């Protein structure tokens with residue numbers, strides 16, 4: 290019988306059906322970070338349990354570590370140092386590979402894992418971080434879990450998982466000028482709501498996904514969780530295989546040949562049945578930006594803050610009114626031209642080399658508007674070095690951007706650094722939740738190219754006028 | 757882990773949709789390398805007048821006298837979406853929340869609840885609203901009762917009882933909704949079971965699977 294890509298991977302990892310529609314699933318790789326990994330490892334030890342396959346476990350310092358140049362173990366996040374020290378000790382004790390604060394391969398987990406070839410097609414990978422879905426871009430089944438589940442995966446090399454339903458999202462046609470993977474996923478969530486993917490594993494496909502490079506697919510899959518999906522994935526093609534070739538943790542020699550032969554069998558069969566299918570015409574996608582406090586509040590950059598639909602329920606109205614109020618944007622307000630106080634390029638969504646190249650293209654020879662606090666935080670130390678080798682750092686700095694060390698940084702506010710109180714920020718991150726980037730900060734999600742254009746304009750701007 | 761069988765208590769309505777885990781526990785409130793010490797930070801952004809402050813915001817539902825000692829939340833759809841932080845559940849638990857009733861939950865959050873002894877109940881939107889209407893009449897006496905053995909939720913008036921709890925008399929049968937939960941999740945909550953211990957019963961299965969798996973996919977071994 291024809292199978293979807295997801296069903297194939299599920300079958301390969303099925304240790305045992307449990308009696309309730311759930312299954313015991315074998316886990317190939319676990320990734321940890323200092324924020325939740327430290328707690329999981331500590332708690333495991335307290336329960337006298339062991340990490341059964343430490344060689345398959347990796348850890349990075351990304352969430353709490355400072356991103357200022359010259360950083361060490363001290364952090365602006367209150368008591369952050371404790372997380373760093375506890376993680377380091379726990380990794381040493383458990384013999385887990387750690388990408389430590391000043392390791393040349395340190396960076397955000399979902400940037401580091403693909404770039405080192407730790408995530409591979411057809412594998413299962415989990416991490417106590419919701420954006421683990423990003424890594425599905427390489428054809429892996431990768432999903433975010435909680436800390437207790439991480440303990441479970443570390444101690445048993447399995448997880449108990451309820452089987453999700455399957456959804457195919459096809460992006461048909463070609464992306465318009467100035468439109469990126471970020472705009473695709475914001476458009477999808479804007480159209481089908483932040484709960485639109487609940488209960489599903491989503492395979493992204495269609496001509497526009499085929500045409501994306503791997504970094505674009507990582508951006509697309511990154512926000513599957515913002516669509517409430519179990520996870521997202523893309524069938525591995527020649528681009529995925531070429532991307533992985535030669536990376537540090539990918540197989541070499543005969544094993545590489547064997548792996549590639551297997552990877553080529555990872556696609557949804559022609560007549561495979563999905564529980565749901567969504568078709569998107571890429572001609573409908575403009576450079577997109579969010580206006581509210583949920584990723585579903587996304588619209589074309591040249592449109593206005595939408596009015597409540599006539600059929601809105603009481604709860605929906607309440608949420609919309611809260612969003613208008615929180616963002617200080619009444620329905621009908623134009624987005625373009627709205628003054629901003631800060632611009633942020635970074636996060637596991639958009640901080641890879643292709644993102645920085647595109648932003649640099651917009652910034653080259655231009656200056657960030659006065660009063661705009663503009664910051665660029667590369668996703669990994671590897672990305673940072675590559676960007677510096679290409680001279681991108683000089684373009685960012687000359688334009689007036691701050692150029693940082695790798696990490697999650699101001700993607701979220703942990704009590705240390707943040708954007709200003711009620712400040713309006715255009716950001717390449719994935720969450721515009723209330724106070725996500727600082728106390729009552731008003732975050733507008735957009736592509737890194739749009740963020741760069743807004744930084745120059747000093748207000749929300751249409752990137753197409755800057756390319 | 758604490759067992760969950762039957763629980764009755766004050767229920768607070770927070771019916772806004774998409775309440776995310778950043779709102780449940782802001783990052784800045786996660787200060788310790790620990791699962792403890794989080795209750796005070798629960799809903800900190802809404803609960804206190806100032807970020808990092810501790811002066812209660814009187815408008816926030818859990819700060820209102822009539823919702824004192826709430827142990828149940830009546831929530832909007834997609835409650836607990838967003839960040840995977842289990843701290844959200846640890847904070848709710850430490851605060852004293854035993855169950856959350858909503859039309860839908862963020863999926864990582866849902867599992868985190870089960871693993872920590874909090875019962876997530878999925879009911880229809882109208883059913884949650886009906887319970888909220890019941891509660892709002894007088895939250896301290898118009899309570900909610902949840903029975904995990906028989907999988908139902910009902911409105912409960914402490915007024916109707918004489919001196920002792922007499923479930924049959926005091927249950928307002930007009931508001932009684934059944935819900936479903938996977939048997940293994942029900943069992944974990946009822947028995948207070950730890951998932952790892954449960955899985956380790958399959959240890960030999962896992963070992964033989966691993967052997968075969970590593971032969972077939974040696975590059976992942």
Ligand code: SF4
Pocket residue numbers: 351352397398418420635636637638696697700701718719
């Ligand atoms: S960059 Fe932001 S979204 Fe991504 S892992 Fe870090 S904190 Fe989470």
